[in-house]
Amino acid sequence: MERLTDRRIPRELPPQSIAFRSDDAADAVTTRLRPDTVDEAARTPDFPQPWADLGLKPDEYAQLGEVLGRRPTAAELAMYSVMWSEHCSYKSSKVDLRRFAETMTDTMRKSLLVGIGENAGVVDVGHGYAVTFKIESHNHPTYVEPYQGAATGIGGIVRDILSMGARPVAVLDALRFGPLDAADTHRVAPAAVAGIGGYGNCLGLPNIGGEVVFDSSYAGNPLVNALCVGVLRHEQLHLAQASGDGNRVILYGARTGGDGIGGVSVLASETFDERGPTKRPSVQVGDPFMEKLLIECTLQLFAEGLVSGIQDLGGAGLSCATAELASAGDGGMHIDLELVPLRDPTLSPEEILMSESQERMMAIVEPQNVERFLNICQRWDVDATVIGEVTDRGRLVVDWHGETIVDVPPHSVADEAPICQRPFARPTEQSSLQADSADRLPRPGTGSELRATLLRLAASPNLCDKSWVTDQYDRYVRGNTVLAQPEDAGLIRVDEQSGLGVAVATDCNARFVRLDPYAGAQLALAEAYRNVATTGARPIAVTDCLNFGSPENPAVMWQFAEAVRGLAEGCRELGIPVTGGNVSFYNSTGNSAILPTPVIGVLGVIDDVRRRTPLGFAAAQRAIYLLGQTLDELSGSEWASVVHGHLGGLPPRTDLDAERRLAEVLVGGGREGLLESAHDLSDGGLGQALVEACLRCDVGARIDLPAAQDAFVALFSESAARAIVSLRPENEERLAALCQDSGVPFTKLGETAGRGASAALEVGGQFATPLAELRAVWSPTLPAAFDT
Amino acid sequence: MTRVVVDVMPKRDLLDPQGKAVLGALPRLGFECVRDVRQGKRFELEVDGDVTEDRLAEVRRAAETLLSKPVIEDYTVRVEPE
Amino acid sequence: MTRVVVDVMPKRDLLDPQGKAVLGALPRLGFECVRDVRQGKRFELEVDGDVTEDRLAEVRRAAETLLSKPVIEDYTVRVEPE
Amino acid sequence: MRVGVVTFPGSLDDVDACRAIRLAGGDDVPLWHGDESLRDVDAVVLPGGFSYGDYLRCGAIARFAPVMNAVVAAAQSGLPVLGICNGFQILCESLLLPGALIRNDSRRFVCRDQRVRIERASTAWTAQYTAGEEVTLVLKNGEGGYVANSSTLEELEREGQVVARYLGPNPNGSMHEIAGICNGRGNVVGLMPHPEHAADDLCGAGTDGFRFFTSVLHAALSA
Ligand SMILES: Nc1ncnc2c1ncn2[C@@H]1O[C@H](COP(=O)(O)OP(=O)(O)O)[C@@H](O)[C@H]1O
């Protein structure tokens, strides 16, 4: 594959003369004076082909010969090698991912308009509206070129959402970097954040949430997972399929250039190692301005009913789009590749098929609509070209100046990649890891030790103020953002009349997943679910981005299988379906893989956004309640990590039924207007939740910890299914009734106190700390690290 | 004091959205003769004393590590004649 | 085809936040010999045919009206030797 | 009362400006960059965004859009024009306002709720404020540093053409903490922070920005 990304291919040769360069000797350039055609392939069955370098296994290459009844042409080989790569074919994960379908119940299916398999899932949210959302990784490109890698991550997921027929309305970004003090983190993190902001801001999409986590396992393997939310009317739903003999295939958007040629295949089949840049994919450069035009143009095309099928061009570019459109349709497709508008006229046909130039879309259009289609594109300054048509011959045929260079059954490219049954095994050290619990670690005892612990945690990289990051993101544009960072979930108004809205949160505590992948994945799901419910929205759907190490490592494969099983069963228990997502393998350097990081995004719906519940204490003399039960659960906690650098034991207990009942109270309480604030408890426990709730509007609090419990456990345990709420005293009784109805334990902690200079967080009998002091440790961590 | 100029340009094969935007605007302003535009950065460094080979090597290193991103940009370094 | 280069630099007496940031970063990377840095833009225009005086005048007009903003920037136009 | 909002390729906050105009009781009239006509509007907003990607200089290319010929002519004969953020940059590029906006001194995009002081209430867009009033608007830009040469700055100060100034730490390095200025006549105002994002309690930073829109509706009514 690298040969295709190698830009030293002699440019003075006419385009037709370049096929593949042989790998071994730099000067042994295998050139053809004509492209490798189907006829040529039939004539020269024994012509040696660089299939191994393109990442294909011997049996896969053999299978290709069987599918085609001859050797593949160079273009076909390029196409299959990319489409059958891990990244495009999910060959290692397919077996496990079937669980999501298997655990789907009728209730879960009810509001699902489009499920897994399309560009993104679509759910009904009422009033004739539907919402589509999906999360996707752009990890390796971000490591190689942090700004462009992260930027094009946003660009890609936004086109996925657009291609469902939806207007993209918001983005979120879940980020993982190496340790805050590592030099490479300083190379990657600020540039990745700037890239996400640079692209999203210029595109005009509000960024309403995400995560920033620092951990040594991500050094050299940063994770950038981008989520986009889109809104459509039911009747606007579009699918990626090419049907109707004679319908035209239109390529529109940016011209095709040399960006990221073969990137996908390399990304998915190689891991970073000491050999460095020669193994790296070539990068892509994004043009958010073009993408903005593409969005507005495409929405107008939808509105005028001119599009009968549509697909964005992402990984594997034209190869993937044509194959998937044709495969999902009812016939075949014929493309004249020389019609593709090029930025670089010297690209070979294989390169054109593989190019990952950004900001391109492909539409299937009935002949009588073509003229209007092209007119609309022109109005938006978007290039559009008819490059082929749908046929009824069941083949995907690509011609280059009249000669056929691809002639394949579309299913075989898009859907019939060989499946890998990867061996998996629970690593033996998992047991010793789980046996090494945090219970043995020395704990703070006195009030002043507890206070010092609270401050230390608040200042730590993973719990500190994230506004250094989020202030680089426009959260206001389009004027429908009801909640954004630092709220528990982002909340977007969908309909101004009714107040209908949707909330989204992403979460994953990867330490928990490391300790127990099954439970950890459920805890990630539970946390995202809880975050959504905290704002008052009812969780209805899930998207996931499964970031793991190498699938060729049985221990990693075990983590993966366990996490998927946990997630699938968790979703069934909560009654919300996984609607789509993304798998990213090979997040490892040498032998060390990242912490298994299944980032879970949950979408919720709220009937009236005016009833949302914000995170911060808003006024004095409000009652503060803790909902849920606190156990002595500190293994894998932020405290164990920050104070002791310890990871071992079992993660907190998962009780999804408790999560569901807690959500009932939070959503019901919000709808009744009982709750003035609500904040979920997660990393850092009650202590950190109080810090955040106080600092949000600078309102203090006076609380007493339950007498029956150890103060340290009460403050820093990370038991799940908990939240703190504040409310007017006259509503306390009603809250109690709600909690009793749902079977949610509730404890009055105390009340909110004054605002202003004297405001403080006071923990009865233990300590008090002025909010000014809390802010002074919580706020400067990221600026101090990055602004020097 | 000598002036060393570092020019940093987007790599030929990669998209240059900035150059593209300018190229698109030129004809609208009546400039018809331009076929292609690329936009890069120009750094003017004022360097102490004479520019020795060592100094130049140092500037080249700065160009490579700080002023340009080698995966997407090319740079050139030259001493500006007085 | 001829290449015409337009360099656009921030005016001497105006703030140049980007140049300043580079200047601040250089010593931290161990580059000690640089006294001042300014960051501007470099445009490479590929112009049809030979560059006549008329063509150059046209490019100069583009540099003045579009590529630079005279209150904050200065520009130079030159034909790049082959 | 008809207030036009121009959409350039890459305009983003046009929908927000339209909504604010509607909330204020006006009729929002979409104007297209490629049209020469202002469709008989009583005032014009050049909204925020990244026209043409802002790759060259913010506003540098939008300034040449056909609609700008009409805007410039109308502004010169007294039509109220408000340029917000990218719109402010376009007004400077069009020479309807002096000076320029450069990269934030932090070199980062900044999005935050920003306190500003309204320095001049006698413009078409600020008539419903009192001079000296302190309000919260939304600042969100990467190139918001206002610069001008010293004689221009002196003149702006002398003639009272500074419409709004940042309070607290200077968020972007603007000279004289300038957040907004107007032309001599007070009908053309350029403002870096966004009043349209402070016009709706639920989805913005409060409602302090609302009066920019009610001001112009009132001004147009009484004109
Ligand atoms: N990369 C990011 N992009 C946008 N918002 C972020 C990002 N990282 C964190 N946030 C926001 O900051 C707030 C705090 O994050 P976090 O502590 O992870 O929340 P929680 O613990 O509730 O999941 C949340 O509102 C979150 O959405």
Ligand SMILES: [Mg+2]
């Ligand atoms: Mg939360």
